Amino acid sequence: MKLTQILLSQSEAGAETYFEKVAAAFATDPDFKQELIIEEQPSRQRRLDSAGVTYRTLPMGKISKPLLYNTRLKQHVSRFDPDVILTWVNRASRKCPPSNAVVIGRLGGYYDINNYRKCDHLIVNTPDLVRHVTENGWPADRVSMISNFGELPETLNVTDPLPEIPADHKVLLTLGRLHEKKAQDTAIRAMKQIPNATLLIAGSGELRSELEALAESEGVADRVRFLGLRKDVRNLFELADICLFPSRFEPLGNVVLEAWATNTPIVAAASTGPAWLIDHEENGLLFDIDDHAQCAEAVNRLLADETLAARLTEKGAQKFRDEFSQPVILQQYKDLFLRLAEAHRN
Known part of the structure; x- marks a missing residue:
């Protein structure tokens, strides 16, 4: 299965750190061919290089960003042609380009679900976030609760x-x-x-x-x-x-x-x-x-x-x-990805 994960953020807070952990974990899984799309950020790129993670970058220069950012995002998704796209944090979910993939938005906070209208499914990491998204109009059959794992990859x-x-x-x-x-x-x-x-x-x-x-x-x-x-x-x-x-x-x-x-x-x-x-x-x-x-x-x-x-x-x-260990949580991700990708193809 081909998996694209998109993070469009310069922050180094909890969600971004966990994104790197999930990316490093999937990079070692033989069942997945993974590619990330991230904004240019040297510190994050060095860590991903160290973890052996494949990624594509979006330009952040004063001239290159307004000229090329959205175009490159579309090009990266189109060229890789993933089965599943996992979007992280609001901006990636809003800007996710059209594709043949099933799009899954991952929420780790009480965000406005209007940011996730391009998504086919949501992953949240606590029962209370299930309540949050469903009370705000998201269909209960299109949200899954998968929590985080706690390992700190060397x-x-x-x-x-x-x-x-x-x-x-x-x-x-x-x-x-x-x-x-x-x-x-x-x-x-x-x-x-x-x-x-x-x-x-x-x-x-x-x-x-x-x-x-x-x-x-x-x-x-x-x-x-x-x-x-x-x-x-x-x-x-x-x-x-x-x-x-x-x-x-x-x-x-x-x-x-x-x-x-x-x-x-x-x-x-x-x-x-x-x-x-x-x-x-x-x-x-x-x-x-x-x-x-x-x-x-x-x-x-x-x-x-x-x-x-x-x-x-x-x-x-x-x-x-x-x-909350990596094998337990990753298996839940994999089972969901396989189920949703199969349903999406049919």
């Missing part, structure tokens, strides 16, 4: 220098763009009540100066490290004792799956996605959104109780293997 890992940590400190890791929704402020405020620990904040965004000022005012600046955008997530998880995920708003939460996949205990705010994924006290600990005192209490509890941390980690790893 081929996409980029080596960066790791921060130095005091010898007597535990390491807390939080990942995500520096945005109000991600609630890094909650984690910083919690640090006042978590002694002998260093918080690593991996991510870039407009709130960095504000969050740095908060760490200063809370008196924890010497124990909070802002790492910027990182693509060495595997290495950061290896360094971490606890993964801390304080998001106020999170449709799914890839970080939870990555923590389970790397055998890292997880403490998360009970936003929509983490509350669906995590069984409190079974495979992770949840705290109320914005409650930094509860957050600190949960972290301190895990740091003080190695038996509890080990049990939660083991149960998380088991749930990951059973429901």
Whole structure:
């Protein structure tokens, strides 16, 4: 089967990162001949090259983009002639050109489904997103719920220098763009009540100066490290004792799956996605959104109780293997692609 995946985005956020993971996984599957269509972006191209992924690019120059972007998009699709096109994020779904392929839009958030009118079918990654699209008029028989997998492919890992940590400190890791929704402020405020620990904040965004000022005012600046955008997530998880995920708003939460996949205990705010994924006290600990005192209490509890941390980690790893591992999720993708492509041909 021939598969085209289209991502028209310069962002390096969660959806784009997961796109790269799915592309790397399908690149190793002998049942699929895959080609990506992406915008020119050197950092993404280097990672895809490392993972052995075949891709075509669209020009982003001031002159070449308006002149050639849409034409090249049509040419790439027409020349490859795929059986299935998987579009990622709103823009790719809006701009997908006509073809003989079945077109599947992949949503990882509460987006306007008008962006997906060119799609024959939708894939969403949580039950609540099924509710979202069907309540907004999308036919229930044209949406499938396939969640994400948590593995961190070594081929996409980029080596960066790791921060130095005091010898007597535990390491807390939080990942995500520096945005109000991600609630890094909650984690910083919690640090006042978590002694002998260093918080690593991996991510870039407009709130960095504000969050740095908060760490200063809370008196924890010497124990909070802002790492910027990182693509060495595997290495950061290896360094971490606890993964801390304080998001106020999170449709799914890839970080939870990555923590389970790397055998890292997880403490998360009970936003929509983490509350669906995590069984409190079974495979992770949840705290109320914005409650930094509860957050600190949960972290301190895990740091003080190695038996509890080990049990939660083991149960998380088991749930990951059973429901959110790459073989499980990719098989669901493959089964859907085969079914829809056959129906489309007939």
